[in-house]
Amino acid sequence: MLTAVMAAMALMLNPPVEEETTFAAADFNTTVYFDYGRLDLGSAGRLLVTEMGERARAAGYTRAKIVGHTDKAGPEDKNYHDGLQRAEAVAEVLSQAGFTRSELALGSAGETQPARKHEDERREPLNRRAVIEFLSP
Template sequence: GSPTRILVVGHADTSGNAQYNIGLSNRRARTVADALVSQGVNGGVISLEGRGETQLARPTADGVREPLNRRATININF
C-alpha cells in the first residue's frame, strides 16, 4: 500500500547558534521532503519537524562542526 504518514525530521550540528540551527534543520527537512515529492511521494502525507541541535547523533561541545549531526531522518508509516 501507500504510506499513510511520512515524518521527515531535520537535525543540525552545534556550529552556529541554537536559533539558526532550528531554521537550518527545518530547511534540511524541507529539502528532503521536496526530494521525496519529486520522486512521486504524495506530499499530503508528509510532516516536517526541525530539531536543531537538540538531538545529536554524535554528542559534541557547542560550536563543533560534526557531519554526522547534519542529517534528516525519515519515518514511514503504512
Template sequence: MQFVARCAFIMLVPIGALGLNACGAEREEAAAKTEESAPQLDVIGLPNGATILAARGSPGFEIANYLASEDVSSRSFILGGSEFAPWSAKPQPEAEARLATLAQLLSAYPNAKAKIVGHTDNVGTAEENRRLSLERAQAVVELLVGRGVNKDQLEAQGMGMDQPIASNDTDAGRSQNRRISIILDRVEATD
C-alpha cells in the same frame, strides 16, 4: 659484452613472467576480497510492481521490511548521516540515492505517513540551527514530492541541534549530525 647482455635478457624474461603472474594473482586476490566485502544486494519487490535493490541492514532494506510488515507502531530511521554540507539545505549527491529509494518505497505504500526530521550540528545559534534543520526537512519533502510521493504522506519538522547522534567535538561527528531522520507510520487502509 653482447653475450652477457643476451644472458641477462634471457634470465630477466622468466623473472618478468613470474612477476606478471604474481601481479595477476594479486589482482585476482584483491578482486575476490573486494567482492566479499561488497554488500550483497537483495531485490525487493514492492506492491506497485516496482523493485529496489537494497543491502541487508541498510536503511532502504529496513524501511522496506517495516512497510511490508504488519507492524503499525511508529518507527524511526536514519538515512545514513552526513546528508548535508555545513550550512546547506541541499542534500549531498550521495544522499540523493538514498532519498530516491525512500521515494520509491513511499510511492509503493501510499498509506504510509513519513515525518521528515531535519537535524544540524551545534555550530551557530539554536535559532539558526532550528531554521536550517526545518529548511533541510522541507528540501527533502520537496525532493520526494518531485519523485512522485504524495505530499499528503509527508510532514517536515526541524529539530535543530537538539538530538545529536555523534560528538559535535569533531568534524566527523558534526558531519553525522547534519542528517535527516524519518519517522514512519503505517496507516491501515480504509475501504
C-alpha cells in the same frame, strides 16, 4: 548423469516453496546526511531519498515524517531553521517520488538531538542530517 536425473525428480516431487516477502517500516526508514553549510541534498542524497521513497510507496506506505538536524556550530535559532530547511529539501525529493506534501510531516530538532554529542560547537558531520520515517495509514 544419474545424480542429475535424481535431482530433477526431487524438484518435481518437492517444488521449492516461494516465501512471501514482507517489509517492516524499519526497512524503509533512513537517514540522509548534509555537507557543512548546505541545506540542499547532494546527488547521492537525492538518489537515496528517491529510491527509498519509491520503495516505501510501492510497499504501501502513505505518509512520512521528516526531521532535520544540525551540528552545534552557530546560533541555536539558526540551527533550528536550518534543520527545517533540510527537512524541506527531503520533502521536495519525496514529492517527486510520489508522496503529496499533505502526506509529509516536517519538523526540526536543530542541534538538540545530536547523533554524536560534543560540548563545544564542533562541526560534526553525523549531526547534519535528516531522518525519514515512513508510516502506514
